[in-house]
Amino acid sequence: MARAAVLGRLTWQVATLTATRDETATAKTLVLDVPGWPGHLAGQHVDVRLTAPDGYTAERSYSIASPPDGDRLELTVQRIADGEVSPYLTETLEAGDQLELRGPIGGWFVWDPDSAAPVLLVAGGSGVVPLMSMIRARARAGSGNKVPFRLIYSVRTPADALYADELTKRARDDSLGLSYVYTRMAPPGGPAPGRISATVIASAGWPARSPEPPAVFVCGPTGFVEAAARLLIDAGHAPARIKTERFGPTGT
Amino acid sequence: MGIISRGFSGRRRDGGEKLPPGQYLVTDFPVLSAGPTPKVSTGTWQFTLKTEKGQTRSWDWAAFTALPSEQITTDIHCVTKWSKLGTMWKGVAIDTLLDGVDTGASYTMARSYGGYTTNVPLADLRAGKAWIAYEFGGKPLHPEHGGPARLLVPHLYFWKSAKWVTGIDLMERDEPGFWEQLGYHNYGDPWREQRYWGD
Numbered sequence: 136m137a138r139a140a141v142l143g144r145l146t147w148q149v150a151t152l153t154a155t156r157d158e159t160a161t162a163k164t165l166v167l168d169v170p171g172w173p174g175h176l177a178g179q180h181v182d183v184r185l186t187a188p189d190g191y192t193a194e195r196s197y198s199i200a201s202p203p204d205g206d207r208l209e210l211t212v213q214r215i216a217d218g219e220v221s222p223y224l225t226e227t228l229e230a231g232d233q234l235e236l237r238g239p240i241g242g243w244f245v246w247d248p249d250s251a252a253p254v255l256l257v258a259g260g261s262g263v264v265p266l267m268s269m270i271r272a273r274a275r276a277g278s279g280n281k282v283p284f285r286l287i288y289s290v291r292t293p294a295d296a297l298y299a300d301e302l303t304k305r306a307r308d309d310s311l312g313l314s315y316v317y318t319r320m321a322p323p324g325g326p327a328p329g330r331i332s333a334t335v336i337a338s339a340g341w342p343a344r345s346p347e348p349p350a351v352f353v354c355g356p357t358g359f360v361e362a363a364a365r366l367l368i369d370a371g372h373a374p375a376r377i378k379t380e381r382f383g384p385t386g387t
Numbered sequence: 388m389g390i391i392s393r394g395f396s397g398r399r400r401d402g403g404e405k406l407p408p409g410q411y412l413v414t415d416f417p418v419l420s421a422g423p424t425p426k427v428s429t430g431t432w433q434f435t436l437k438t439e440k441g442q443t444r445s446w447d448w449a450a451f452t453a454l455p456s457e458q459i460t461t462d463i464h465c466v467t468k469w470s471k472l473g474t475m476w477k478g479v480a481i482d483t484l485l486d487g488v489d490t491g492a493s494y495t496m497a498r499s500y501g502g503y504t505t506n507v508p509l510a511d512l513r514a515g516k517a518w519i520a521y522e523f524g525g526k527p528l529h530p531e532h533g534g535p536a537r538l539l540v541p542h543l544y545f546w547k548s549a550k551w552v553t554g555i556d557l558m559e560r561d562e563p564g565f566w567e568q569l570g571y572h573n574y575g576d577p578w579r580e581q582r583y584w585g586d
Contacts, residue, residue, distance in 0.1 A: 144585025145570075149390060182468075182582075184409075185392040192389070193397050194409040194468055219398045219411065227394045235389045240583065242569035243421050357418045361531060364423035374423045374501065381418050 145237045147184060148172070150208065152232050158297045161214045162261060163225040164200060169236070172206045175199055177272040178245040178265045178352065178380075181210065181238030185220060195220045198265040198354075198380075199239065202272035208236075211297060213261040244352065244380045248272055252350045253283040255340050257331070257363045259355020263288055263297050265380065266354060270302075274309050285312030287339050289331050289359060292320040314339035331359070336366045343371030354380040405462060407577035410470040417469055418531050421565065425501040425551055429535050434519065435554040436484050439492045444484070448535065452521065454479045459518060461541040463548070464577040476539055478520030481512040481555070492557035496564060497538050500551040505564035506573070507540055507547055509557065516542060519552060544575040544582070 150167040158164055180198045201209035214225040228234070246254065246269040254273075256266040266286065273284055290296045296315065305311040316335055321328045341349040351372055353363050360381045367377055406412060429448040436444045446454070459476040495512060497505050511517065520539040521528050528534035533550025540547045546566050567573050572581040580586060 145583045147389060184389060185395045185397065186389045187395050187397045188391055191397045192409070193395075193411065195411075196467055223392070223395050228392075232393055233390050234392055240570065243566075357531065361424060368423055374425065377423050379420055379422055381420065 145182075145240065147235045147237045149233050150236050152228055152230050152234070154230060155228075158211055159295055161225075162211055162297055163214070164209050164211045165224060165228070167208045167210065167234075167236075169206050169208050172208060173239070174203050175208075175239035176242075176245040176247070177202055177268040179239035179241045179268075180265065181208070181236045181240060183210075183220070183224070184235040184237075185223060186235070193220050196240070198268070200264045200267050200271075202268055202275060211261070211264045211267075244354070244378050246272065246350070246352065248276065250350065251282055252347045253341050253345065254285070255349050255351045256284065256286040257289075257340075257351065257353040257355075257367070258286065259289045259331075259359030259363070260291075260295070261297065262353075262355030262359070262380070262382070264354075266352060267298055267301075269352065270305055270311060274305060281310065283310070283312070283341070285314070285339060285341060287314050287316065287331065287335060289316040289318060289355070291318050293317065293322050312339065331363055331366065333366055333369065336363075336370050340367075340370065343367075343373070348373065348376055351377045352380075353377060355382075357381045405472060406470050407464055408580045409582075410464055410468055410577065413469040413471055416471060416474075416532065417465065417467070419465060419467055419546070420531075420550065421503065422501060424530050427500045427530070427535055427551055432535050433553060434536070436488065437554065437556045438488060438490050439557050439559050442489075444488070451479065451519070451536070454483055457518065459520070459539065459541075461539075463541050463545050466544040466546055466571065466575070466577075466582050470577075474541075475524055476518065476520040477522035477525075478518035478536070478539055480515060481517045481519070482515065484519070484555075485513065488557075490557050492559055494558040494561040496556045496558060496562060497547075497549040497552055498554045498556065499549045500553050503549060503551070503565050505538075505547050505549045506562055506567055507538075507543065508561070508574075511540060511543065512555075516540065542576075544572075544577050546571065547575055 150169045154166040156164040197210045200211040212224045215221045306313040432448045462472045464470045517540040521536040538549040538552045
């Protein structure tokens, strides 16, 4: 089903906003109804197109946060203060409004639910969105049938973490390994703020040399992905087992 | 025209007239890579041109950077929608590498350290349209952006400009490269918005 969807022609489809959820002060999940949505694989994204009354259009890509679920699609959008599209999606768009999108896009940064390999997810900031789709897709598998998943999630402060309550629940009910790295401000009583490090990778990741080498997905801003990928390679993970997705400016 | 987005006016930035459809302007230089940035030393770097008959020409770093080079100023367009105008590069024209090569090939596959591949018709690499670039903005090309050297084919979406390039194979028949097998357009002309299969 979804596999075939990757291969088809991608036509623009009309989506209707049915609900929103505030995830943080600056990020919102858009719950969309997309009649005829062809299905997707966890980790894929869509292109969104907005059209002004005079015909001017703007397109952006957004990761899918939801697991495959019929015509229902959830996108989590991080508002960029001077952005052209994200302020509209997070502040102006209301339930009942329509927008155009096409997808699913990207056949590489995807988790295959049939794979038996343990999975290590490494997220920086809103890079957790496509990884959340994987966590949610795994949650659907019957108990006893879930491959081991661990998430290392780097955020500035606890208030910046997307899906915090749901991740806590997945850790409790779903044996999701969950470790946070706080870069600016950590909760009281825990470790001081810091960056992702070899120590974090060693304690919260999977050993690289296992009978079934782990599949690793890293998503976040470019600097974060570069740093995390280097640490993972230094820890012995094969570059070919590390899939990355980057976004945002590099400052260069 | 698609459906109108209620309350959306958008922001028409300067330079918009130079942008292919669906693109927006950036002033920084975003990165898109499928995996970790490979460590490639210029001490072991090699570039190999291989014809469809299996004949090869290879250069090490010293020999390659001794080839006649060109300064290139060009706009670049990434399939993830950003465009950057007036980027400045230094590199060796593919025409220079092909000089005197006997080939009847119509297609090519660029190969990179790390295993990445991308296919480009040979005609799109000829006639001053493509280079192997090793400087960006007057400095050695940063590894994140494909250094030591990357293919530069700026008239196609930027995934065709293979980072960490180590060779080009000339082929009689076309074959899809890495992203081209994963749903992205086989040719990738930004002005025709050829992003994905079927565009």
